[in-house]
Amino acid sequence: DQQVKQNSPSLSVQEGRISILNCDYTNSMFDYFLWYKKYPAEGPTFLISISSIKDKNEDGRFTVFLNKSAKHLSLHIVPSQPGDSAVYFCAASPIGGSNYKLTFGKGTLLTVNP
């Protein structure tokens, strides 16, 4: 059972436009959500996070929105740049607990065209 779902395997946008990456989750115990970016031949790099007490978190060009009732979060990148081209993973975990395990989605490949 896939608890974190990224239904779009790929997304292509033009430089300067907005990129919107989506993520859905099913486990209501999740209350901490993260986005990671991954370039080929490198490990995932933390991008931005949000806890369930918020519905929005912003860091420069990156904004994450959380809709708890819909169990949905999204990552907005504005404006998109060619260097943003990478695989983006959504991840979730319960706060605290005996295992701080991140449950990952399968990733979305973002391509930003110049």
Next chain:
Amino acid sequence: EAQVTQNPRYLITVTGKKLTVTCSQNMNHEYMSWYRQDPGLGLRQIYYSMNVEVTDKGDVPEGYKVSRKEKRNFPLILESPSPNQTSLYFCASSLRPTGLSSYEQYFGPGTRLTVT
């Protein structure tokens, strides 16, 4: 520079030949974990450790062992590798989560293992 290092980065081996992938972090993190990444399956947790001498199974522990004798190191051991363990492996670390807060995990660069 704060980082998680893994060695080797690439390894080709044969079925049944024991191997160890090392992981080390310099951030004084209590929590460390191993994941494997496979096409179409995303990242799945193998083992984790909440602190020295405290380890436990993740989602896919079969065929793997770990140890945590020092805070900075968390080696992954494959006693008798098989072809289905061919994968991309990542080590990660973070501050220990509490009941009130969680922290992002920092990942190593990955180890690509091929078992023939």
